[in-house]
Amino acid sequence: MRVAVADDHPMFRAGLRGLIEDSAGLEFAGEASDGAAAVELCRSIAPDVLLMDLRMPGLTGVDATRRIVAEMPGVAVLVLTMVEDDTSLLATLRAGARGYLLKGAAPDEIATAVKAAASGQVLFGAGIADRLTGLLAATRQEPHPFPELSARERDVLDLLAQGRANPDIARRLGLSEKTVRNNVSAILAKLRVADRPSAIVRAREAGLGARPGAQFDGFPGSWGSE
Incomplete structure (x- = not known):
């Protein structure tokens, strides 16, 4: 072998x-x-x-x-x-x-x-x-609110909603920053929103981005590029 x-x-x-x-x-x-x-x-x-x-x-x-x-x-x-x-x-x-x-x-x-x-x-x-x-049991019990997104795009959106920048998202998902930027662009198009903060608002309204002990006091000062 x-x-x-x-x-x-x-x-x-x-x-x-x-x-x-x-x-x-x-x-x-x-x-x-x-x-x-x-x-x-x-x-x-x-x-x-x-x-x-x-x-x-x-x-x-x-x-x-x-x-x-x-x-x-x-x-x-x-x-x-x-x-x-x-x-x-x-x-x-x-x-x-x-x-x-x-x-x-x-x-x-x-x-x-x-x-x-x-x-x-x-x-x-x-x-x-x-x-x-x-994880799989939770996935079965809780359908995702954005079925138009691919599995990877849903992962990216969840991390976006946590207030994470592209380099951190890339590191956590094991992706290149270019791939993350492409996914963010696809998310904006599929959700029909104009910019990254708008996508984050929709994601948080749907319950994404929650972390134990995390509090969202507005948006971070720098979002990075798409």
């Missing part, structure tokens, strides 16, 4: 390489230091499994996962990251990842998840599965 690694930290890549080479039935196939390189690596060697970080320079892990799954469905993408917020979890799964582990996972847990992904299973790390169940 051939396994590749995509992570921007050389020491972490080296550690994963050692883990793979020491695990029975696994073979190290190659490595990449960013999302674009991960896509090219999969195109050239077609590994059985790619261990993918989310936050990398250039093309993010989420966008790289989406491209790999679309172009090379035989490559199982398994996310291994330090990012553990709910928005990133859902964005990653929507992109087609076969599992989600945190970097604190034990070596045997990672090896087990790799083998599960290669066999077509979906596996989540400790605590992730329970959170995902709760």
Whole structure:
């Protein structure tokens, strides 16, 4: 079973390489230091499994996962990251990842998840599965007030309603800032509003953007570009 690694930290890549080479039935196939390189690596060697970080320079892990799954469905993408917020979890799964582990996972847990992904299973790390169940249950019980928006656009709108700027939204969703700007433009068009503050008003009126302990006292002083 051939396994590749995509992570921007050389020491972490080296550690994963050692883990793979020491695990029975696994073979190290190659490595990449960013999302674009991960896509090219999969195109050239077609590994059985790619261990993918989310936050990398250039093309993010989420966008790289989406491209790999679309172009090379035989490559199982398994996310291994330090990012553990709910928005990133859902964005990653929507992109087609076969599992989600945190970097604190034990070596045997990672090896087990790799083998599960290669066999077509979906596996989540400790605590992730329970959170995902709760998120999916909430999604089923509470239809979104803006059905005209795509899943990604709804995530962006929710973060907009929290008063977050484009760089923060990009970081939280594992997207590029250009992708976030494109999504904001699409949101404005679909909601038929003239500007970003107007979209935020509509989102908050619909109940989006609430965070525990958060208070909205008007709009932040700088919204950034669309």
